[in-house]
Amino acid sequence: MATVLLLVTLVKDEEKLPRWLSTALCRSNIRVFFAEHAVAPGQNLTPQIRQGIAACDLFILLWSKHSSATDWVRDEIGQARAFQKTILPVLLDKEFALPSFLTDIKHIDASEDAATMAFKC
Numbered sequence: 001m002a003t004v005l006l007l008v009t010l011v012k013d014e015e016k017l018p019r020w021l022s023t024a025l026c027r028s029n030i031r032v033f034f035a036e037h038a039v040a041p042g043q044n045l046t047p048q049i050r051q052g053i054a055a056c057d058l059f060i061l062l063w064s065k066h067s068s069a070t071d072w073v074r075d076e077i078g079q080a081r082a083f084q085k086t087i088l089p090v091l092l093d094k095e096f097a098l099p100s101f102l103t104d105i106k107h108i109d110a111s112e113d114a115a116t117m118a119f120k121c
Contacts, residue, residue, distance in 0.1 A: 018062060050079060059085045063107075064092040068099075077102070 022032045033052035039045055053059065059080040067073045077099075080087050089098055089107035098107060 021060070021062075049076060053079045053085065054083055056080075056085060059087045061087055061089045061102075062092055063089055063096065063098055065096050068096040074099070 018034070022034050025032050033056060035045065035049055035052065038052060039048045053076060059077075061067070061073075061077060077087065087102070087105055089102055089105055091098065091107050091109045091111055094109075094111040097103075098105075
């Protein structure tokens with residue numbers, strides 16, 4: 001079974017999309033490392049997320065206004081690159097372009113459908 005790392009900075013407006021994606025992947029028998037569920041309260045986030053990145057087959061990056069503004073996400077992208085993981089950027093907001101170090105990677109533009117995708121599953 002493949003392991004997919006779903007990386008997202010959760011905020012109320014975006015919360016339904018990663019849950020929808022996580023559910024759809026799980027229904028397809030793909031194991032998802034979703035930090036919100038994989039790291040228990042009181043556990044140190046950094047080593048748990050690093051292990052998730054090291055073990056994943058695909059690193060899905062949900063890129064938005066909120067994820068673009070956090071150093072955590074950039075650090076985790078750096079870890080994925082260091083582990084030579086395939087990164088699949090999903091653009092959720094056209095106003096926030098991918099960082100220059102990811103522009104050579106083919107991405108999925110879900111900016112038009114991000115709101116409706118959350119309700120498909």
